[in-house]
Amino acid sequence: MQFKLEHRDPASKARAGEMITDHGSIRTPIFMPVGTVASVKGVHQKELREEIDPDIILGNTYHLYLRPGMDILRKAGGLHAFMGWDRNLLTDSGGYQVYSLSGNRKIREEGVKFKSHIDGSAHMFTPEYVMEIQRIIGADIIMAFDECTPYPCDYQYAQRSMHLTHRWLDRCMVHLETLPFPYGYSQTFFPIVQGSTFKDLRKQSAEYIAGVGAEGNAIGGLSVGEPAEEMYAMTEVVCDILPEDKPRYLMGVGTPINLLENIALGIDMFDCVMPTRNGRNGMLFTAHGTINIKNKKWESDFSPIDADGPTFVDREYTKAYLRHLFVANEYLGKQIATIHNLGFYLWLVREARSHILAGDFASWKNRMVKQMDNRL
């Protein structure tokens, strides 16, 4: 992978860049739609390509490992071929999902034993095994196996967990050396900074992660319930330590406002289920604030969903029609809201990029943050 830093904003730490992998270009800052189990819920790949147009989407290792499973993914020639997506893919390591199974997993030095949420079957993820799984899934960017701590988390636990994540990182990297690329294109490995909401741990972890010299670096364990200010504080501490010439990925973040604030702190990559999950619940993000489309106030509003929106759903459907679909529990409503929200998120990061390139990101960001902080 190559990463080229194209421009820095003069009034913030925001950066515009471009990553180039064997599956093409990823212009940063970028938001990656989440395609958990080889599908961005309710969205055709054609709509992703033609309407939402992300350079990269994300798959979840835990879910893909369970279904369709390694055998089918290997036979398919990897996830790109299996799902018919020839742009970039990133897979997480399963760490976050396994951590979310709270009652059904045990964390040990060796790895994590867990029970499938589908059939209760017993499995074990080790750093080595997760690297093998991610080789078979075949994403362009693959992630270290880490422990994601909950919020709040006591200092002792956060510290112990961070060192475990560091030891697991070493094992991931040693094992990856032994694993050839199975499909004729290369994969790029990102380690993950942990340390909960403790500045000294975040510093220590960022230094450790910076020290391994990876081609890109990630920040995990945020957006797990902490106040936004704490998240920004951690991002700032970590970004000041991670190398400037490598992309920085803030995992699992966040609202449109979170994206812009973290871009201002030097983050290049994001993923989050918020635009898709909240969309399925009838929440729309727009440049002028959020809409709860189930609200009675939209009942007879025959204006387009988002007259300035980038996707066909924004212009072809009205608010009244979309509200009706939600009230009548028609799945088309979820499809429309998901496409709208993802289209908006991608529009937002592209706008951020062009303002960074134009040199006026900071003032644009402040205006947008204000304007998006409304309920319509």
Place this chain on the structure above:
Amino acid sequence: MQFKLEHRDPASKARAGEMITDHGSIRTPIFMPVGTVASVKGVHQKELREEIDPDIILGNTYHLYLRPGMDILRKAGGLHAFMGWDRNLLTDSGGYQVYSLSGNRKIREEGVKFKSHIDGSAHMFTPEYVMEIQRIIGADIIMAFDECTPYPCDYQYAQRSMHLTHRWLDRCMVHLETLPFPYGYSQTFFPIVQGSTFKDLRKQSAEYIAGVGAEGNAIGGLSVGEPAEEMYAMTEVVCDILPEDKPRYLMGVGTPINLLENIALGIDMFDCVMPTRNGRNGMLFTAHGTINIKNKKWESDFSPIDADGPTFVDREYTKAYLRHLFVANEYLGKQIATIHNLGFYLWLVREARSHILAGDFASWKNRMVKQMDNRL
């Protein structure tokens, strides 16, 4: 509405024609996808237009009356505007849906009292009221309010019910004279032949319906559980009586084979939930037979869903991927199967039409019926 009979098949009673309404042309034979509550479940209007391409779709009066309701539909300017569909629309009369509410409705001379399946609220449909409702919904073709008898049905009940349907028809027609078109385009009214599976009743009803001189005629009360042979026998009896120069609509039918057999008997129009509902359950119709995509045999079949299929889903997705989506309970699977099935149904009626125009429908039909009668 104009109807032009373009060609008759020399070896069967199949016909090719064209209806022209204020919303454009409907080439027959035609299959109308069902958009129950102002949405063909899981399918964007854009996909309907660009991929499935029907000249007309159907809405259900009962469902639309309950949600979004008359007030919103009137304010929207009718269903075309509300849902963003500028081709033809047909609405049923609610008779079939109300009849399906078995425990929750009472049929009297005046009309039908029923309770909403949504909130249990009490409502009453009379022939007059249903005409008013269909004026407000504003479909291009609207249907008489009838009673749809169950199968099996005893002779006495079928006979009494048929005469009730005839009396209601008279009331519909008298009342329609008093109701102007609300949206600047006209609507065409179709009466409905009933009579259960009794030839003499079907004859009597067909004569009554033919006698009212409507611009098109429908056959109801079939495809409610009777063997296909009984359905075909009734269609034949009725088609021999209904005027040749008016379109004939067989309501609620059916499988791809049912369509071809009934086209051979002189039917021009069909609607059915089968391609959409069965699609959502993982059943695919193809020219070579049906596929249960949930079956393990498709697990590693990386061939396209239907290499010769007319829609993008047929070529872009593999059987293995579609099976995975069903196994993982991802809604995208239902979306794909629905588009595939509707695309196939529309392809089938268009093929039928071109074989009628070419004069070789009967032999093509026999070959197709054989070939579609497989489980793949």
